[in-house]
Amino acid sequence: MDYDQVSDQERLIIRFPYVTGENTPKGLAAKKFKELIEKRSNGKIEVQVFPNSSLYSDYKEIEQLQKGNVQMIAPHTAKFSEILPEAQLLDLPYLFNNHEEVGELAEGPVGAEISRLLEKKGFKLLAVWNNGFKQLTNNQKPIQTPEDLFGLVFRIAHSEVIKEQFELAGAKSIVLPFNELYGALEAGKVQGEENTVSNINNKRLYTHQEYMTKSDHGYLGYFVITTNQFWSSLPKDTKTMLEETIDEVTEWERQTAAKMEEEQYLQLKQQEDLSIYELSPKEKTEWRNTFHSTYQWFTNKIDNKVIEEYIKTK
Numbered sequence: 001m002d003y004d005q006v007s008d009q010e011r012l013i014i015r016f017p018y019v020t021g022e023n024t025p026k027g028l029a030a031k032k033f034k035e036l037i038e039k040r041s042n043g044k045i046e047v048q049v050f051p052n053s054s055l056y057s058d059y060k061e062i063e064q065l066q067k068g069n070v071q072m073i074a075p076h077t078a079k080f081s082e083i084l085p086e087a088q089l090l091d092l093p094y095l096f097n098n099h100e101e102v103g104e105l106a107e108g109p110v111g112a113e114i115s116r117l118l119e120k121k122g123f124k125l126l127a128v129w130n131n132g133f134k135q136l137t138n139n140q141k142p143i144q145t146p147e148d149l150f151g152l153v154f155r156i157a158h159s160e161v162i163k164e165q166f167e168l169a170g171a172k173s174i175v176l177p178f179n180e181l182y183g184a185l186e187a188g189k190v191q192g193e194e195n196t197v198s199n200i201n202n203k204r205l206y207t208h209q210e211y212m213t214k215s216d217h218g219y220l221g222y223f224v225i226t227t228n229q230f231w232s233s234l235p236k237d238t239k240t241m242l243e244e245t246i247d248e249v250t251e252w253e254r255q256t257a258a259k260m261e262e263e264q265y266l267q268l269k270q271q272e273d274l275s276i277y278e279l280s281p282k283e284k285t286e287w288r289n290t291f292h293s294t295y296q297w298f299t300n301k302i303d304n305k306v307i308e309e310y311i312k313t314k
């Protein structure tokens, strides 16, 4: 598209808050999106990004999007679990083997189905961005087997699937927003948490955690989303520019996420006070088997053929 042709509309402001730090896949992609859109629209569209929960915490930002106070958000898919229980598919332990499989899901029939379901709830799904795979940290003991989780208390994002995963191992879980996580670890309100390498590194979550297990036991990614109402208010050429730019940023974001996961893992390994245990491929298979009953548990909770068919392949 020739972006000079974009409608001579009134100035448009897109407010885009997010909860992670800036040096994360989401933070860098939000910045890139802002730069490209402002350049391509010759400044007619301004994208205001608010990192680090500086505007709203993660549950609030969905509410504020619905109210029209912000126009774009990219929350962890688990944070949609109340609005869209089917989104918890992405929380199933060991659902993906690598970042490419996430792209295949997002661009395939399951992605289209999730987009359709979100649309019925008033949301327009623009893209799925990756962060990476979740790891476990805690301040009590090294965790090598799922049995080692027994009795520990972990902070989780709101998702019944994630809660079930910890319950299966006899661990407790407490739902807290991301911006309260560091404080909860510091105060000992929870003993551990699960998160990606870039979030653990960027938010210095290791500060009050002695142990980390490189388990890669689950996926953490984002629904880049707006409302149907905002989307339908935009001129056609603005929509095209936004869509083309988001597609471009999404491709870049996914590559960046995979690269950051490797690079920031090396940085975590430099932390002298953090002892890291890396599961072997064989151990990962054992962990996967331990938690695999969550797949049937989740299937029983939803009623969606497309998603059920996908789960059967796993």
Ligand code: LMR
Pocket (backbone or CB within 6 Å): 019, 020, 058, 075, 076, 131, 157, 177, 178, 194, 195, 199, 220
């Ligand atoms: C978390 O709450 O742990 C993550 O979802 C934060 C994020 O947005 O990556």
